[in-house]
Amino acid sequence: MGRLSVELCGTELENPVIPASGTYGFGYEFAEYYDINILGTFSFKGTTREPRFGNPSPRIAETPSGMLNAVGLQNPGVEKVISEELPRLKKVFHKPVMANVSGFSLEEYTEVCQRLDKEEQVGWLEVNISCPNVHGGGMSFGTEPRSAAEVTRAVKQVTTKPVIMKLSPNVSDIGEIAAACEEAGADGISLINTLLSMRIDLRTGKPLLKNVTGGLSGPAVFPVALRMVYQAAKAVKIPVIGLGGVDSAETVLEMMMAGATAVQVGAANLVDPFVCKKIIEDLPVTMDKYGIKNIKDIIGGAQV
Amino acid sequence: MKQGIFTVQSNKGLTDNVFEIKLTGDASGITGCGQFVNILIEGFYLRRPISVCDLNGDTLTLVYKAVGRGTEKLSAMLPGEKLDLLTGLGNGYDLSPSGGAPLLIGGGVGVPPMYLLAKELISQGKTVLVILGFNTKSEVFYEEEFRSLGADVRVTTVDGSYGAKGFVTNIMNEKAYSYFYCCGPEPMLRAVYRESKTSGQFSFERRMGCGFGACMGCSCKTIAGSKRICREGPVLCKEEILWED
Numbered sequence: 001m002g003r004l005s006v007e008l009c010g011t012e013l014e015n016p017v018i019p020a021s022g023t024y025g026f027g028y029e030f031a032e033y034y035d036i037n038i039l040g041t042f043s044f045k046g047t048t049r050e051p052r053f054g055n056p057s058p059r060i061a062e063t064p065s066g067m068l069n070a071v072g073l074q075n076p077g078v079e080k081v082i083s084e085e086l087p088r089l090k091k092v093f094h095k096p097v098m099a100n101v102s103g104f105s106l107e108e109y110t111e112v113c114q115r116l117d118k119e120e121q122v123g124w125l126e127v128n129i130s131c132p133n134v135h136g137g138g139m140s141f142g143t144e145p146r147s148a149a150e151v152t153r154a155v156k157q158v159t160t161k162p163v164i165m166k167l168s169p170n171v172s173d174i175g176e177i178a179a180a181c182e183e184a185g186a187d188g189i190s191l192i193n194t195l196l197s198m199r200i201d202l203r204t205g206k207p208l209l210k211n212v213t214g215g216l217s218g219p220a221v222f223p224v225a226l227r228m229v230y231q232a233a234k235a236v237k238i239p240v241i242g243l244g245g246v247d248s249a250e251t252v253l254e255m256m257m258a259g260a261t262a263v264q265v266g267a268a269n270l271v272d273p274f275v276c277k278k279i280i281e282d283l284p285v286t287m288d289k290y291g292i293k294n295i296k297d298i299i300g301g302a303q304v
Numbered sequence: 305m306k307q308g309i310f311t312v313q314s315n316k317g318l319t320d321n322v323f324e325i326k327l328t329g330d331a332s333g334i335t336g337c338g339q340f341v342n343i344l345i346e347g348f349y350l351r352r353p354i355s356v357c358d359l360n361g362d363t364l365t366l367v368y369k370a371v372g373r374g375t376e377k378l379s380a381m382l383p384g385e386k387l388d389l390l391t392g393l394g395n396g397y398d399l400s401p402s403g404g405a406p407l408l409i410g411g412g413v414g415v416p417p418m419y420l421l422a423k424e425l426i427s428q429g430k431t432v433l434v435i436l437g438f439n440t441k442s443e444v445f446y447e448e449e450f451r452s453l454g455a456d457v458r459v460t461t462v463d464g465s466y467g468a469k470g471f472v473t474n475i476m477n478e479k480a481y482s483y484f485y486c487c488g489p490e491p492m493l494r495a496v497y498r499e500s501k502t503s504g505q506f507s508f509e510r511r512m513g514c515g516f517g518a519c520m521g522c523s524c525k526t527i528a529g530s531k532r533i534c535r536e537g538p539v540l541c542k543e544e545i546l547w548e549d
């Protein structure tokens with residue numbers, strides 16, 4: 001048990017650093033650059049029942065200290081994820097991986113979770129009820145306590161793996177949604193997904209993204225994410241994974257002080273492919289600087 | 305792909321808004337012509353993807369257009385200043401099917417990647433035909449540089465103020481060619497696709513998040529399924545292209 005170790009829903013993580021879904025593919029792109037086994041774990045690309053191409057281009061835009069994306073859950077579909085991506089991942093990653101699942105109906109969420117439940121490599125199911133870039137699914141499940149609880153209950157019935165519900169920041173009372181997921185049996189929650197946003201191209205006078213709106217991520221959202229992690233952690237007893245604008249050892253520690261048991265790193269991976277490695281290497285020195293002996297001791301320390 | 309810190313050696317304007325920057329650093333990540341680098345510019349969150357124009361040992365030449373605040377800031381960088389680059393991104397051109405007399409077509413800021421390609425093909429003993437397309441005379445650059453390599457160079461301008469009047473497609477079939485390579489704005493790519501008499505390769509541009517295959521921001525549909533412009537591209541073969549809308 002190193003000083004960076006934390007426990008996430010019954011599984012020990014060597015450190016709390018987890019690349020976030022949608023910014024790390026299925027891991028092997030990054031495995032070309034460094035040994036990804038140094039990670040706590042990572043959350044793979046959001047997987048749906050059918051293959052999806054996603055939204056039309058352009059689906060990326062820059063913002064001050066951040067970016068918008070409207071990728072729209074491009075993925076090869078659960079069948080190929082199991083038959084092609086997981087075997088490929090197995091060669092480069094030897095720890096349990098977090099399977100990120102998305103859907104457009106209760107049936108789709110349960111079917112995809114049921115299939116991934118049988119995969120030995122999968123340590124946790126992270127159920128995305130917060131994607132702002134798809135219509136008729138995604139975020140619509142995560143913006144209301146009753147539907148968030150419904151998805152949680154349905155998924156819990158088909159899996160014995162820990163279920164982590166990934167929540168949207170585009171709500172008025174995050175504590176209420178977090179509590180509804182906990183009551184419905186969630187083993188953990190992760191937040192925040194991206195903030196619904198847009199930009200306009202002055203030259204054309206039209207939205208920069210073909211999808212009109214997209215999700216904002218990057219350092220710009222960190223203070224918002226931190227506040228919501230704090231509020232969610234106050235509302236529940238299950239572990240909270242904090243994400244949103246994390247890009248350094250310092251922001252990891254802040255998230256944990258707000259109440260996060262583990263921390264995901266998203267957009268920062270796209271700007272600096274080595275950022276997670278750097279964060280893991282920086283953590284011990286940064287902890288020394290602030291007199292932190294074991295990282296798990298600071299979880300929720302800022303709660304008042 | 306490699307990440308490295310590069311030092312600006314020179315940075316000069318070729319036209320009103322097209323600049324040539326020479327950088328030195330570890331360029332060993334670059335494995336072929338038609339690849340690109342992704343540049344971190346201080347004060348901007350996402351990197352700027354720019355194609356490789358020339359490479360001589362550890363000296364990298366990039367030619368870019370200042371189109372927004374990020375590239376404008378890049379154009380103001382001075383010799384001695386440092387830049388963080390991801391190098392060796394993308395697939396690059398496949399030189400093997402070029403035949404004896406390949407045609408290279410560059411339009412506007414699609415011209416730069418054709419330079420290293422022309423250099424490589426000429427070093428292989430090919431007879432290289434080059435057509436450079438611009439809107440008007442004041443936008444023309446690199447004509448002499450291509451000629452110095454030993455290429456047969458023709459220039460077109462849309463308004464006829466320099467070279468042949470009209471689009472690159474007006475003259476592309478005047479001389480026989482064995483294969484073609486093309487980079488430029490998408491309307492030009494589509495026109496070349498329609499008019500071309502042989503097989504060939506096109507280099508595409510897209511708004512990118514990461515530039516190395518992680519974010520799926522630049523995906524496009526092809527005959528062979530979805531491809532990431534930054535990873536399985538930016539070069540696609542004529543036969544695999546599916547034009548959207």
